[in-house]
Amino acid sequence: MSELFKNRHVTGWLMASPLVLVLSVFLVMPIIMIAIVSFWGATEWSIYPAFQFDNYAFLFGSDVTYRVFFNTFKYAFITWVFCLGIGFTAAYFLAFHVRSLTWQVALFLLCTIPFWTSNIIRMISWIPFLGRNGLANSTLMSWGVIDEPLEWLLFSDFSVILAFVHLYTLFMVVPIFNTMMRIDRSLIEAAADNGASGWQTLWHVIVPLTKPGIMIGTIFVVTLVMGDFITVRFMSGSQSANVGRLISNDISLLQYPSASATAVVLLVTVLLVIGILLRFVDIRKEL
């Protein structure tokens, strides 16, 4: 018996088993269930077991699906660009411009303060701010910048992306900051000694070494935006749709099989995107 426990394969499996158990019950099983239900049929009030491709046929046969997927990618991409820009700058400032560790930690914690409130509240608080008679419009009008209130500030793609960027930039800041902190400072000195300008150092030394952090942040932001539905609903005033809203509409109308089919397609899409992203950087090597 004790021999058995000394076998490193056995102990390895035993140590992994709690996690395997938890993940298989709470992650793998539900996903399998969703995949199964996606082939079922539905009536107005019930679902019945079947093996039919109706849900997928309808999904791929409707141009709404393509438009909505395009919209989802559009939101994900634009949000990613802004999150990366802001996140990288903030992390760079924290890692290289703030010299004392105390200040770095203090400023980093400052970044997390908005996260003490609920996601929904941070999002909804934009609505009165951006509204037709909101703070933004009345301020701009009192400055004389505009004569008429700007309608596109609220219930538009602009407000959706603004909320996304606001909600998810921190997910970019954290991993980038983390990788930057581990960059050996002597590399930067070496670059300077060899006559590299500030920009050259940034582009040829810091960015390549920060790639794993960027990639982890990217995965966070892209998956969060692609899976979201509530932000799109509130900030577009229900006027735009992404895949998440398609699923939530189906669920509210008791069309579980059709919702499952959409969920499966979304899951596959997101996995493909992550698969492609991981081709660029081997994050495991860097962790």
Next chain:
Amino acid sequence: MTTISKVRYSRRALLKTGGAALAAAALPAPMVWGQEIKNITLRQFGTGVSNLNDVANKVKEDLGITLEMTALDSDSVTQRAATQPDSFDIADIEYWICKKVWPTGNLQAMDVSKIANYDKIVGIFKSGKLTEDSVIAQGTAPHTVGFIPEPGARTFADEQTNWMTLIPTIYNADTLGIRPDLIGRPIETWAELLNPEFKGKASILDISSIGIMDMAMVCEAMGEIQYGDKGNMTREEIDKTFAIFTEAKQNGQFRAFWKTFDESVNLMASGEVVIQSMWSPAITAVKSRGIDCVYQPLKEGYRSWGGGIGLSQSLSGMELDAAYEYINWYLSGWVGGYLMRQGYYSAVPETSKEFMSENEWGYWFEGKPATGEITSPTGDVLAQAGDVRDGGSFEERMGQVACWNAVMDENQYMVRKWNEFIAS
């Protein structure tokens, strides 16, 4: 306090209440009932309109029953009634939801002979007619899904029977809400919702079964579509309706769509929207912030809705008796008066009258000018002396119902079209 006439103990109730129930056999029944009922908890869920904590408090005070309330939006209510029959004892749902949910067998019919005020329930819920010569409106009119032929039946009866699906509790005639201060001219027809004058300042609600009816009222008023039956459209009619609204949406007619009561209030109160589909208490909520808002009667008539309470199939024994007790209490006037003072109508107006002042009854029900301040049940001032209710009296308002909220035969098709409309 009223006591129930027959006390029956089912096996389940006996087991559940144990010793107390055994003792009951030896004691006079009504007194024990009075003790026992205090231990009964009924779980009720429904839309926010009638799931009021004040009702739960009052029922505790009057009957001793503990009522646990859960408020959800219409879609979630349907979902719960259809998929989680054991999660509730009493379903407070609308009639169109009943049409969807009844065939699942999750609800049980109610014995009309046990409903004390059945004879006083207004005709809309029984024969479908408000008065002898009323014309029955299109859509899922309550009486069409109000009765079943016999207990256990999953289809509806064409006429009144002894078995009722829902006991009607609350209903109203809905129309468009407007901000007269921001519009500055009279609004008389549903067609104004798509008037380019209100570009970027209009809204409709994002609940398909209700929204489609508002759309139909608008399209018909514009003269674009003549429906055979708005409450049961053909695919062509559905396509045409969405084509008109999709074009309007793409031209930027709508500021937003709303799904919850609060959203509609905020859109209107903030001035983001000046004309939109709206519910009566939402108007009240805007008004109570001191903002001018009118529930505009329109020449094409109202889109009406009705709600009622249904019993879960799993209710039996003492809980079932308690539920009947609760229903009889519900119709006995206090709740009716409470709801009427919010702008809804009670299914048994004459019992509610006793719980309202003469001024309130005159203003809310008879359409007379208020003789003093009109306040909501929570104390907000809603109207001053001399004000008249938008749309007038009960007969004027409920007599001009053009259609009821509906579930159509082509519902699934309509729902898909609705999703397309939102995504377009």
